[in-house]
Amino acid sequence: xxxxxxxxxxxxxxxxxxxxxxxxxxxxxxxxxxxxxxxxxxxxxxxxxxxxxxxxxxxxxxxxxxxxxxxx
Numbered sequence: 039x040x041x042x043x044x045x046x047x048x049x050x051x052x053x054x055x056x057x058x059x060x061x062x063x064x065x066x067x068x069x070x071x072x073x074x075x076x077x078x079x080x081x082x083x084x085x086x087x088x089x090x091x092x093x094x095x096x097x098x099x100x101x102x103x104x105x106x107x108x109x110x
Contacts, residue, residue, distance in 0.1 A: 042058065044104075048065070052066055055076070
């Protein structure tokens with residue numbers, strides 16, 4: 039399963055969102071931490087979803103837009 043991720047700045051932190059699941063997001067001081075928290079949010083949401091979609095280990099987060107201005 040693949041998710042298109044957008045990273046954006048929020049003050050001193052970063053927010054990671056996934057267009058396919060707009061209610062899931064990850065926040066952290068760095069993009070890496072925000073992505074980890076987004077993954078946790080997605081895994082939790084999909085585990086309780088009645089659609090029986092399993093995520094692990096096939097969840098791939100593709101960064102399609104990076105609005106943070108950070109160099110990678």
